Every structure is written in structure tokens, then in C-alpha cells.
Amino acid sequence: MSDSTKQKAKEKLFAITKKIGYPDKWRDYTKVHIERSKYFENVVSAANNNYQHQLQKLGKPVDRSEWFTTPSTVTAYYNPAANEIVFPAAILQPPYFDEAADDALNYGGIGMVIGHEMTHAFDDQGAQFDKDGNVTNWWTKDDFTRFKAKTQQVVDLYNTFTVLDSLHVKGALTLGENTADIGGLAIAYDAFKLTPQGHDTTTFDGFTPGQRFCISTARIWRVKMKDAFMRYWINNNPHSPPMWRVNGPLMNLPYFYLEFHIQAGDKMYLGEQDRIKIW
Numbered sequence: 267m268s269d270s271t272k273q274k275a276k277e278k279l280f281a282i283t284k285k286i287g288y289p290d291k292w293r294d295y296t297k298v299h300i301e302r303s304k305y306f307e308n309v310v311s312a313a314n315n316n317y318q319h320q321l322q323k324l325g326k327p328v329d330r331s332e333w334f335t336t337p338s339t340v341t342a343y344y345n346p347a348a349n350e351i352v353f354p355a356a357i358l359q360p361p362y363f364d365e366a367a368d369d370a371l372n373y374g375g376i377g378m379v380i381g382h383e384m385t386h387a388f389d390d391q392g393a394q395f396d397k398d399g400n401v402t403n404w405w406t407k408d409d410f411t412r413f414k415a416k417t418q419q420v421v422d423l424y425n426t427f428t429v430l431d432s433l434h435v436k437g438a439l440t441l442g443e444n445t446a447d448i449g450g451l452a453i454a455y456d457a458f459k460l461t462p463q464g465h466d467t468t469t470f471d472g473f474t475p476g477q478r479f480c481i482s483t484a485r486i487w488r489v490k491m492k493d494a495f496m497r498y499w500i501n502n503n504p505h506s507p508p509m510w511r512v513n514g515p516l517m518n519l520p521y522f523y524l525e526f527h528i529q530a531g532d533k534m535y536l537g538e539q540d541r542i543k544i545w
Contacts, residue, residue, distance in 0.1 A: 267405075267409050267413075267545070268406055268408070268409050270406060271404070271405050271406050271409040274396075274397075274404040274405075275388060275404075277397050278349065278387060278388075278396065278397035278404075279384070279387065281349055281397040281398070282349055282350060282351055282384070282387060283330070283348065283349060283350035283351070284350070284351055284353075285333060285350060285351070285352040285353070286353050286358075287337065287353070287354070287355045287358065288333075288337040288354070288355055289331060289332070289333045289337075290331055291331055293319070295315065297315050297318075298311050298312050298315045299311045330348055330350075333352060333354075334352070335352065335354055336354065337354045337355040337356060338354070338355070338356050339354055339356055340354075340356045340357050340359075341354060341356075341357060342354070342357050342379050342380075342382075342383050343383065344383045344384075344386035344387060344392065345399075346386070346387070346391060346392050346394075346395040346399060347395065347399045348399050349387065349395065349397055349398065349399045351380070351383040351384060351386075351387075352383075353376075353379070353380070353383075357376070357379065358376065361375055361482070361485050361486050362375045362376040362379060362486055363375060363376035368463060368470070368475075368478070369458060369461045369462075369463040369464065369475070370458065370463055370464075370475040370476070370478035370479045370482065371478060371479075371482040372482075373454050373455070373457060373458035373461070373464075373479055373482075374454065374458070374478065374479035374480060374481070374482030374483040374485075374486075375482045375483070375485070375486050377453075377454035377457060377458060378450050378451050378454040378482075378483050378486070379450070379486070380450070380453075380454070381449065381450030381451065381452070381453030381454040381457075382446040382447060382449070382450030382451075383446070383450070384449075384450070384453060385445065385446040385448075385449030385450050385453065386442065386446045388449070388545070389417075389441075389442045389445040389446055389449075390414075390417050390441050390442055390445065391442050392442075393405065393410075393413065413544070416542065416544045417441060417445060417544070419542050420437065420441055420444050420445055420448065420542055420544075421437035421438050421441055422437060423437070423514070423540070423542065424436075424437035424440060424441075424444050424506060424510065424514060425437035427506070427510050427513075427514065429496060429500060429507055429509075429510075430493055430496060430497065433496075433497065433500055434500075435500065435506050435507065435510055436500060436501070439503075439504055440503075440504055440505060440506045442504065443504050443505045443506065443511075444506055444514060444515075445544065447506070447511055447514065447515040448514070448515045448518050448542060448544070449544060449545065450515075451483060451515040451516070451519055452515075452519060452543075454479075454483075455479060455519060455521055458475075458479055463475045464476075474525065476521060476524075476525040477525050477526060479525075480516060480522055480525060480526070483512060483515075483516070484512045484516075487508040487509075487511050487512050488508070489508040513534055516534065517534050517535075517536045517541070518536065518541045518542045518543070520538075520541065522534075523535075
């Protein structure tokens with residue numbers, strides 16, 4: 267980014283609204299009727315309540331305090347139209363965040379997730395929205411051209427990742443999430459290095475703090491799925507499969523090579539000229 271574009275990016279960054287834990291105003295579900303033995307009727311009741319909830323918004327100002335998930339849902343999201351990041355209470359639990367854990371685990375876990383959502387404000391989609399959530403071009407022409415070239419590197423790299431036999435990750439479909447993973451991991455590691463433990467080399471269970479940071483990132487994406495579901499995932503999910511949400515970003519993190527002494531010829535080695543750094 268040139269100085270002018272970087273200034274706009276900083277303005278957008280500091281304007282991000284942060285929603286943590288649970289909403290200030292709780293949604294009313296008293297009209298949803300649930301009976302243990304009536305699944306279909308329960309779904310209809312919930313759907314009708316949601317429809318009425320949407321109708322009540324007509325003709326009214328946008329409620330910027332509204333949450334589009336529940337506190338009990340393990341998720342996090344960035345909403346470009348409101349320039350907001352949201353972290354429900356459910357994701358602020360182990361293995362993502364543990365108040366009793368050390369910084370290495372927390373920065374590699376929830377730190378990576380926070381960095382991921384922040385990066386969404388500047389990925390291929392978020393880059394098209396300004397600090398107020400409007401679709402506005404705030405980039406210089408040359409900066410955006412260079413940005414597109416770098417995101418194409420992300421597409422090309424992830425296209426090479428094999429999932430099953432000849433089945434590959436779809437780089438274009440997963441571009442935004444992959445960009446956020448790469449940027450989010452780098453942000454989390456930089457933040458971790460600002461902590462006292464980030465400067466320490468004391469091992470725990472045989473691993474240095476930096477290694478534990480990387481292991482924590484791998485731990486939060488532990489998932490088991492059948493091959494049939496994996497094939498469905500590849501064709502429909504904008505996220506890369508969990509394995510590549512770990513290995514892909516780590517392969518592009520210079521410090522990963524230092525922490526684990528990765529050398530040319532190792533499976534996760536990526537030449538310096540091929541490692542992606544968008545910002």
C-alpha cells in the first residue's frame with residue numbers, strides 16, 4: 267500500500283466495531299413454541315418467528331447493535347457492511363481461549379481467529395468496503411493492481427494443495443478465507459512476540475513458546491470428516507479444508523521455518539520467493 271491507501275486502511279482498522287461475548291440487547295424468542303416430540307412443527311415455529319423478526323425491521327433505521335449469530339455458537343465473523351468483528355462467548359473457550367493457559371496457546375488459538383477476522387476487512391471482498399461499510403474504492407489504482415496480483419498468488423498456491431487423490435483445493439472459491447488465514451496468523455504471531463513469553467525460550471513438554479504457538483493453531487482446526495463430505499466441502503465451502511487452514515498459512519509464515527528448523531526438501535517447505543506476504 268502507498269501512504270495514501272495505507273492512511274485509509276488505518277482509518278478503517280480503527281473504525282472496526284468489536285462485539286464480544288453477547289449482545290447488549292437480547293432477542294425475544296418467547297413466541298417460538300418447542301415440543302420435544304414435534305421436530306417439524308418446531309422448525310416451522312422457529313422459521314415463522316425469524317420471518318416476523320425480519321418484517322419488523324421494515325421502515326426502521328439499521329440496528330447496528332444486532333448480532334447475526336448467538337452467543338452459544340462456536341463461530342466468529344467480520345461483517346463488511348457494518349465494518350464489525352464479532353466473537354461470541356462460545357468461541358472464547360478452550361481450545362481457542364483458555365484463561366488458565368499461557369500466551370503461546372492463546373495467541374496461536376483465539377489470537378489467530380481475531381487476526382483472521384481483522385484481515386477480512388482487507389481481503390478481496392473487504393477491500394471493496396470503506397470504514398463506514400459502504401461499497402467504495404478507497405485504493406489508488408496502482409495499489410489495487412498490486413493487491414490483485416498478490417491475491418492471485420494465493421489462488422495459485424492453494425490450487426496446488428491436494429485433498430483426496432486428484433482433488434485439489436479451489437483457490438478462487440476460498441481466496442478470502444485463505445487470505446484471512448495467512449494474514450491472521452502473521453498478525454497473531456507478531457502480537458505474541460510482543461509478550462514476555464514471546465521473548466522467552468523456556469520449553470514446556472519439550473516445545474518452545476514459538477512452537478507451542480504453531481501447535482495451538484493446528485489444534486483449533488482438528489476435524490474428522492468422511493471422504494464423501496470432504497468432496498462436498500471442496501465444491502461448496504469458501505473455507506479450505508482444516509488441514510490446509512493450518513499448513514497453508516504456516517508454510518507462508520517465515521518464523522515457522524525458524525521455530526521448527528524447516529529445510530528445503532521437507533514436506534512443508536516453501537521457497538522464500540514463493541511465500542506470500544500481502545501486507
